[in-house]
Amino acid sequence: MxxxxxxxxxxxxxxxxxxxxxxxxxxxxxxxxxxxxxxxxxxxxxxxxxxxxxxxxxxxxxxxxxxxxxxxxxxxxxxxxxxxxxxxxxxxxxxxxxxxxxxxxxxxxxxxxxxxxxxxxxxxxxxxxxxxxxxxxxxxxxxxxxxxxxxxxxxxxxxxxxxxxxxxxxxxxxxxxxxxTHAEAKDILAGAMLSYARSEAEQGPVARPDAKSVGRPTVALVGEIFPVDAIMIGRMLEPMGLAAGPIVPTREWRELYAALASPIAAMLHPFYKATAREFTSAGRSLVGSAPVGHDGTAAWLKAIAQSAGVKDEVLAKTSNALLPAIKGALASAPIDARITLSGYEGSELLVARLLVEAGADLRYVGTACPRTPWSDDDRDWLEAKGVQVNYRASLEDDIAAVEEFQPDLAVGTTPVVQHAKEQGIPGLYFTNLISARPLMGPAGPGSLAQVINTAVGNKERFARMESFFNGVGAGEKAGIWPSASGRAA
Structure with missing residues (x-):
């Protein structure tokens, strides 16, 4: 430099x-x-x-x-x-x-x-x-x-x-x-780059992306998703004559042109407002939610098919080939636990849907991100299942949920997990242990159930540890003793 x-x-x-x-x-x-x-x-x-x-x-x-x-x-x-x-x-x-x-x-x-x-x-x-x-x-x-x-x-x-x-x-x-939030700051730069690239494309020819043309209409994927999920989405789209396009935010400038050329933008993470505005300005259709679980995948495929003009019989054939595999994956990887869920990545509602379909007793999902039109389907589905959904949730909101519902597992940010463990409740950090794994298609249920069930299985061990260390670090066991003058020694 x-x-x-x-x-x-x-x-x-x-x-x-x-x-x-x-x-x-x-x-x-x-x-x-x-x-x-x-x-x-x-x-x-x-x-x-x-x-x-x-x-x-x-x-x-x-x-x-x-x-x-x-x-x-x-x-x-x-x-x-x-x-x-x-x-x-x-x-x-x-x-x-x-x-x-x-x-x-x-x-x-x-x-x-x-x-x-x-x-x-x-x-x-x-x-x-x-x-x-x-x-x-x-x-x-x-x-x-x-x-x-x-x-x-x-x-x-x-x-x-x-x-x-x-x-x-x-x-x-x-x-x-x-x-x-830092999640929305991703959108600021992604949107600014898309705006720049769109102005370049409007002025004349631009560089062709390095990736070979698939020869099919593509669906741009908005949101930082696990790499396997992009591959899985591509397999879902292929029978309908479509292909997975670039993931936005992109990894190189040329991919911005390919993303803008996609007739459809899938708002997998729903908080990308500036990014959505650029796709809309380019005349592209926007589809909310994501292919997670059985119901989520069925609804998402239908929405994509409607936006792309895919015939009903092609959609039915695609769904019939895919949905039974997802249902089987859910059945083979059940989750039997009461859970509270919170985070600031923007994918919290998607994870919540998958947990509910896997059998979890999910009581609360909090996200630091705002409500947008592209998460409405997820919110409606979760609330219909009795799950409390909280947008722009604060740390106090998330901790209050743990206190109220006394879950078998608290999934959340670092301070939420810390609070849960202090109460003898197992906890998992959402960003590193939940959002950074496959969630979509048949691969999602097994991937999620493995880490969730392992953590839930530690509840008895947490109870033993809490009993053994009961009172340590507080009161007379804090390691600080008052002197005769009343001041800390």
């Missing part, structure tokens, strides 16, 4: 600590930051975010910095450079998280202080760094991401050239005070 862009290290954080105005700005509060951003010319983008990602009864769910979602999307793309613009402490934390999640890529950072921020020199530094980075031999695109302070200060990434030396320049604002 250029000499103005550095790989983040702790020294950057220490060096930036003298920028007192900048540091205090980070902690000024969401309302103050929003007001500053609006006064700095960012009101239009904040208003769009408010429409796309409405908050719930609380400011935002308790999860990691939202910008991680956009960072993740950029780091997973080939021939794409990602540069963060924000307070050094934030940038360092984001890069740590990205490497924790396995991204073996350099993250760019343009350092700044109060003076360069206020005088506008930060923008000039960003511009210079972008020009030096724009090497078409290395990159197809450069992504620049404004974090909280640059957004609140009005750093105008939209004034950067759209292209430098043949390298596309994509600048986005992802402030924590305007984007509720």
């Amino acid at each position: 250029s000499d103005l862009v550095t790989t983040v290290n702790p020294a950057d954080v220490i060096a930036s600590s003298d920028a007192k105005d900048t540091v205090s700005g980070c902690h000024a509060g969401a309302d103050t930051m929003k007001k500053a951003a609006a006064e700095a010319g960012k009101s239009e983008i904040l208003e769009q975010y408010a429409k796309d990602y409405p908050t719930g009864p609380h400011d935002q769910p308790q999860s990691m910095c939202p910008a991680f979602g956009s960072l993740r999307v950029g780091l997973r793309m080939r021939r794409t450079a990602t540069v963060l613009c924000g307070s050094a402490c934030c940038v360092y934390g984001l890069t740590f998280t990205s490497h924790f999640y396995g991204a073996r890529r350099t993250v760019g950072y343009v350092p700044f202080d109060s003076e360069t921020l206020v005088t506008g020199k930060l923008f000039e530094d960003l511009r210079e760094a972008t020009y030096k980075l724009a090497d078409p031999e290395k990159y197809d695109a450069i992504v620049l991401i404004n974090l909280c302070v640059p957004t609140a200060s009005g750093v105008p990434l939209d004034l950067l050239p759209k292209e430098i030396n043949g390298v596309r320049i994509v600048g986005i604002d992802v402030p924590g005070f305007g984007v509720p």
